[in-house]
Amino acid sequence: MSYIGIIITFVFINNFILTQFLGLCPFIGVSKNVESAVGMGFAVTFVMALASISTWVIYNYILIPLDIEFLQTITFILVIAALVQFVELVIQKISPALYKALGIFLPLITTNCAVLGIALINVRNDFNAIESFIAGIAAGFGFLLAILLMSTIRVKLDSEWVPKPFRGIPIAFITGGLMALAFMAFDNALLNNLLG
Amino acid sequence: MLKDFTKGIIKENPVFIIVLGLCPALGVSTKVVNSIGMGAGVIFVLLGSNIFVSLLKDFIPEKIRIPSYIVIIASFVTVVEMVMEAFIPALYDSLGVFVPLIVVNCIILGRAEAFANKNTVKSSILDALGMGIGFTLALMLISLVREVFGLGTITLFPIGNFSGVIEIPGISNAPVRVFGLAAGALLVMGFLKALFNWVGELRRVK
Numbered sequence: 001m002s003y004i005g006i007i008i009t010f011v012f013i014n015n016f017i018l019t020q021f022l023g024l025c026p027f028i029g030v031s032k033n034v035e036s037a038v039g040m041g042f043a044v045t046f047v048m049a050l051a052s053i054s055t056w057v058i059y060n061y062i063l064i065p066l067d068i069e070f071l072q073t074i075t076f077i078l079v080i081a082a083l084v085q086f087v088e089l090v091i092q093k094i095s096p097a098l099y100k101a102l103g104i105f106l107p108l109i110t111t112n113c114a115v116l117g118i119a120l121i122n123v124r125n126d127f128n129a130i131e132s133f134i135a136g137i138a139a140g141f142g143f144l145l146a147i148l149l150m151s152t153i154r155v156k157l158d159s160e161w162v163p164k165p166f167r168g169i170p171i172a173f174i175t176g177g178l179m180a181l182a183f184m185a186f187d188n189a190l191l192n193n194l195l196g
Numbered sequence: 197m198l199k200d201f202t203k204g205i206i207k208e209n210p211v212f213i214i215v216l217g218l219c220p221a222l223g224v225s226t227k228v229v230n231s232i233g234m235g236a237g238v239i240f241v242l243l244g245s246n247i248f249v250s251l252l253k254d255f256i257p258e259k260i261r262i263p264s265y266i267v268i269i270a271s272f273v274t275v276v277e278m279v280m281e282a283f284i285p286a287l288y289d290s291l292g293v294f295v296p297l298i299v300v301n302c303i304i305l306g307r308a309e310a311f312a313n314k315n316t317v318k319s320s321i322l323d324a325l326g327m328g329i330g331f332t333l334a335l336m337l338i339s340l341v342r343e344v345f346g347l348g349t350i351t352l353f354p355i356g357n358f359s360g361v362i363e364i365p366g367i368s369n370a371p372v373r374v375f376g377l378a379a380g381a382l383l384v385m386g387f388l389k390a391l392f393n394w395v396g397e398l399r400r401v402k
Contacts, residue, residue, distance in 0.1 A: 018378060020378075021218070021219045021222040021223040021378070022219055022297075023219070024218040024222065025216070025218055025219070025302060028215070028218070070274065070277075070278060071274065072296075073270055073273055073274050073296040073299055074267065074270035074271060074274055074299075077266055077270050077299050077300070078263070078266070081262075081263055110262075110266075111300045111302055112300065113219040113300050116296070116297060116299065116300050117293060117297060120293050120296055120297070124293065164394075164397070165391070165393040165394035165397065166386075166390045166393075167393075169215060169386075169389055170386045170387070170389040170393065172386070173382050173383070173385045173386030174382070174386035174387070176386075177379045177381075177382030177383035178379070178383075180377075180379035180382055181379040183378075184377065184378075
């Protein structure tokens with residue numbers, strides 16, 4: 001798959017939240033206002049890009065030579081947990097302002113399905129290092145796009161009347177469902193038309 | 197003691213009340229059989245992790261407890277992955293990436309942190325069974341709605357002459373396909389959660 005193909009696939013066609021259901025917890029939990037949604041989106045994108053490349057290196061240079069691919073789940077989650085901790089420390093040191101903006105989201109990212117998801121999907125698709133990295137960034141931007149759209153809709157929803165049992169989480173799911181319907185317009189036919 | 201078991205099924209149902217573990221709940225709920233497989237995997241991992249965490253609660257240092265829990269959970273998930281791949285490869289393929297993703301299912305880490313590290317082994321086992329069954333029932337409910345309307349069938353395990361697929365007359369030749377797609381999953385989840393809120397509200401008023 002070409003690089004542009006990967007980007008379009010992971011941002012739109014296989015959008016992590018709206019078609020793959022990866023990263024739903026923050027999508028519902030952290031989308032109540034635009035600012036925190038954007039913060040979460042960028043933090044996830046950053047970690048996903050780093051996780052893609054580091055899990056690729058570990059899978060290809062440690063797990064495969066030692067013939068212990070069956071340990072991929074346990075290795076990947078440890079790498080991601082360590083990575084998140086490391087990113088937290090680095091950001092805290094280098095840019096206290098950025099840390100203030102992203103800080104509270106970072107611990108949540110370890111258990112975000114999207115991060116472990118991209119690492120596993122890269123392995124399943126046999127992506128090379130550059131493809132993995134691009135897929136990580138693209139999937140992160142797909143997540144950012146969905147959570148940003150969701151938060152702007154939810155801010156508007158706050159001022160609308162909603163039947164009582166639907167307030168809060170249910171209406172968020174239904175909004176997500178309608179967004180997913182709209183995203184169905186992006187399919188493989190689109191990719192074929194764009195790239196031939 | 198019995199309350200540790202029953203609370204997870206309805207009152208603190210992990211999917212509909214606490215709203216955890218959503219990714220697999222929606223991702224695999226296209227067919228009833230997938231939900232049962234996923235539920236069984238989660239019950240096994242939850243049981244294993246709750247037992248180990250409650251046994252080791254006095255030995256794990258406070259500061260590294262979360263990474264320790266993750267290692268325990270990931271080990272059990274690897275066991276589930278290998279067993280499923282070896283004995284039920286068809287189910288393993290249809291669950292796909294969601295089998296290894298049991299590691300990051302918030303329910304399991306949540307129960308380790310909120311229950312197993314404060315309670316005895318016995319109540320942790322009951323808690324794991326209750327939460328696991330609650331999760332499985334929630335998944336089965338979502339997948340039942342989605343499969344009946346989306347495909348017009350109910351898929352269970354094949355036994356003997358029974359192929360495992362029950363066709364529902366009237367729907368199976370003209371199903372509402374959107375229920376089986378991503379959008380349908382989110383919509384069904386939204387309406388079911390609203391139903392749970394409504395019933396909860398009615399019970400509180402009484």
